[in-house]
Amino acid sequence: MSEEPKLCSIVPLMQAAEFASLRGHPSAIGAFNVNFYAQAQGILEGLYKAEAPGIIQASRGANKFQGGADKIQVMVLKAIKDMKITLPLALHLDHGDTKSAKDCVDNGFSSVMIDASKLDEIQNIEVTKEIVDYAHPKGVSVEGEYGKLAGVEEDVAYGKTTYADPRFVPVFFDRSKVDALAVAYGTSHGPNKGKTDALNVGIVTDSYAGIKANHQNLDHFLVGHGSSTVPRELVQEINQYGGSLKGTSGIPDYMIKAAIKEGIRKVNIDTDLRLGITATLRKYLNDHPDVDKKSEILSVIKKVFTGETPAKDKDGNPVDSGSLVDPRSYLEPVVKMDPQLLRENYRSFKDEAFIEVMTLVKNRIAEHVKSLAIMFGSAGLL
């Protein structure tokens, strides 16, 4: 198997979901965020078990964490190759800006997002179109964002939602030629999604009706961001083993299904995977109090969880170690130790405990991704 795995754009994947939906089987493609090798493997295994096509996506922060978009691309291809996966897969940039989107197009990503949602509608279209013109000739698909999602994502933080105007959605597609559009309808980024009364699925219904009326629905698709379910058991497990997460809440399954039924064709999941990774690591470190003696790698992670090494957020500001959910914040010392440790197959390192915990992380993610693919109606969609 020396052949390089092939990635596809997100268009044929979402097209398959649209065709299935038109046939009465509402469906959306799961887009799962990745930061390190075992996480990529877990996503791939979950998709494989569900026989679902999928999107692996990396944010600018993930690319930075691994030392560049090229490093993430090589890591994901390696995971696909190691697992001999032949599913239709895309590698997508999540929440890019102009610079990072072009960088990812040049570095083998098969899809990019340009998030110009902080600009007014006309400027947003202009900036999005610039990336479309850059990406499309290379066969790379583009996702834009319209409206503002509450919560923190990369360097953008909004206190509350600015909803997309459904009447303008077909116009946005027509003028920008973008393939997919994240429409703000009340979901939010992060593990504290608040009450569901901010959700307005009617925005999806009306946007999709407009796209269909304009015969755009076979090559223009709606995306739902901030759609993690934030399972209570995961939060409880994190808190049982030293975490102190408060006020967490996600999007209930039935609301995600309703949004898919109304026209969402790509669903983004990041927070749920972060919670699964955090819970697995916290439980393992708790169950193996002597781990410091066995594994240098795990001992540096443990120090962040216990507060011995001061925990920092992505901007370097100090945070309470109990509130950590972003794996990049507690895995940073591992990258500093050796950037290969989280980029290469963990089985290649002579550290039994590290291999054991990374295998558990992989399994936990695979389980969750599989159940989400089933919920999204993309299982068996090949």
Ligand SMILES: [Zn+2]
């Ligand atoms: Zn997002």
